[in-house]
Amino acid sequence: MKTITSLASLAAAAAALFLAGCGKSDSTATAPAPTAPARAVPTEGRAITVVGNDSMKFDVTEIRVKTGEAIALTLKNAGTMPKFSMGHNLVLVESGVKLADFTSDAAQAVKTDYVPDKYKAKIIASTKLLGPGESDTVLFYAPKQVGRYDFLCTFPGHFQVGMKGVLIVD
Ligand SMILES: [Cu+2]
Structure with a gap:
């Protein structure tokens, strides 16, 4: 005892x-942890919805916005396949990002849902990785610079088969 x-x-x-x-x-x-300067996030914005599905395509592949416009972008996963084999996200990147390099790094970033940490400063907006029937909305300001900005799904292989689009800022 x-x-x-x-x-x-x-x-x-x-x-x-x-x-x-x-x-x-x-x-x-x-x-304070040393991080990239935080982007300003609007509290509301113009609603834009993009739908992804089991055939690894976005229903909208061209989005037109004004410079600096506040946007509320929703991604819906209309598919039925499980997230581990057919998850979708929508990641909007700064111009100048080499998508071949970005997607090969993204494919390794399993722990962060295929969004590589080292590209944090290059990502304008990014939804969660969504399973079937899920949706997520992200608020962001469109770039102040006129131009074309790529968006894509970073789930391995999806960009390569065409799950991508372009945000046109004018
Ligand atoms: Cu996808």
């Missing part, structure tokens, strides 16, 4: 030490 008690108190002491350790690391964790 005595042994059990002392073991219990040892465990309690260890837990206390562990908690103290956690407390320490917490205070350092409040320091």
Whole structure:
């Protein structure tokens, strides 16, 4: 009985030490993490809906917006196949991103739903990865620069078979 008690108190002491350790690391964790400058996000915007499906296509492949326009972009996954084999997202990237490189990095980024961290600063807007019947809306400001901006699904293989489109800013 005595042994059990002392073991219990040892465990309690260890837990206390562990908690103290956690407390320490917490205070350092409040320091701002070095990240890319955050994009301003509007609270509302013009509603635009894009639907993806099991044939790996977006129903809208050309979206026209004004420079700096606030947009509320919704992606709907109208397919029925499971997310692990047929998930869809919609990722809008800055001009100058080489899509072949981007998609090969994206295919490796399983943990972040196929959106590679190192491209964070190059992504204008990105929906969640959606399973069948799901939808997600993202709010963003259109680029201030007139031009053509690619959007695509980064689920492995989908861009290659044509799950892509262009945002035209004028
Ligand atoms: Cu897809």
